Amino acid sequence: MPQPGMPSARGEDYLIRRLQDLERKVQELAAANVFGLTGIKPRDGGTEFDGYVTINGAAKITGTLDLPAGIIGNDALTNPVQIGTASNGLSNYAITTSSTVRASVTLTVPDGFSQAVVMANPTAMGLNSTGAADYLYVMAVVQNIGGGELYTAAPAALGVGLAAPFHTTLTGLTGGDPITVSVATRTNTNPWAASTANQANIYATAIFFR
Structure with a gap:
């Protein structure tokens, strides 16, 4: 020291x-x-x-959470949603007095989903080719379930048109199941001859849920 x-x-x-x-x-x-x-x-x-x-543990976010699109898959969601759409049509056909499906589309249930809200929008136009007043009817059909007919008056030798929107909920579905959505038309009194003015279209949207 x-x-x-x-x-x-x-x-x-x-x-x-x-x-x-x-x-x-x-x-x-x-x-x-x-x-x-x-x-x-x-x-x-x-x-x-x-x-x-x-x-490892609980996390609390009191502000907004900004995430890039597409980074959270459906498997991470409690109630994921998927959407399916389709459309089809027919023209230049004869309209009979029996309600007949004129055009259809098929929506396929995605894997892992069991419910669907189906929205159908059928439209129809027709030329009354007879010499007497009549009616044109149109209806949506979802899985063979008719949505109820709507109609419009059709004066002789004149064309008319209308739509008949319909929606329904389907349950108990399985991935891969087909959902058929159609448009049906008819007249009331007499058949109408085929014409390019005679058209039937179906526009369908399904929102699928688990």
Whole structure:
């Protein structure tokens, strides 16, 4: 141990060098990213993460959550939704007095879904080719279930048109099941001859649920 009045073996400038070393280390720590390779970057007013984050436990978000489109699959959702659409039509046909399906579409139930809200929009136009007033009827048909006929008066030798929207809910479905949606038309009193003015169209949309 150095004696009072005797120089230290470490040198008289030891304390100065020691303080300089400590000062340098403090400066290095102040400039360094204390999170190192974790991918965490403090930002003014927030934090940026690069890489994956694992949360073991509950997480509470009190603000908005902005996510890129398409990153959450249906399997992660409690009640996912899928949509199917289709359309078809027929023209230049004879309209008889019996309600007859003129055009149909088929929507296929996606895998993992068991319910569907089916919206059908059948439209029809027809030329009354007879010499007497008559009526044109149109109806949607979903899985052989008629949506109820709507009709319009058709004066002799004139054309008319109308639509008959209908929607229904189907349950107990299985992936791959077909859902057939159709349009049916008829006249009331006499058949109408085939004409390019005679048209029947069906537009169908199904919203599928688990």
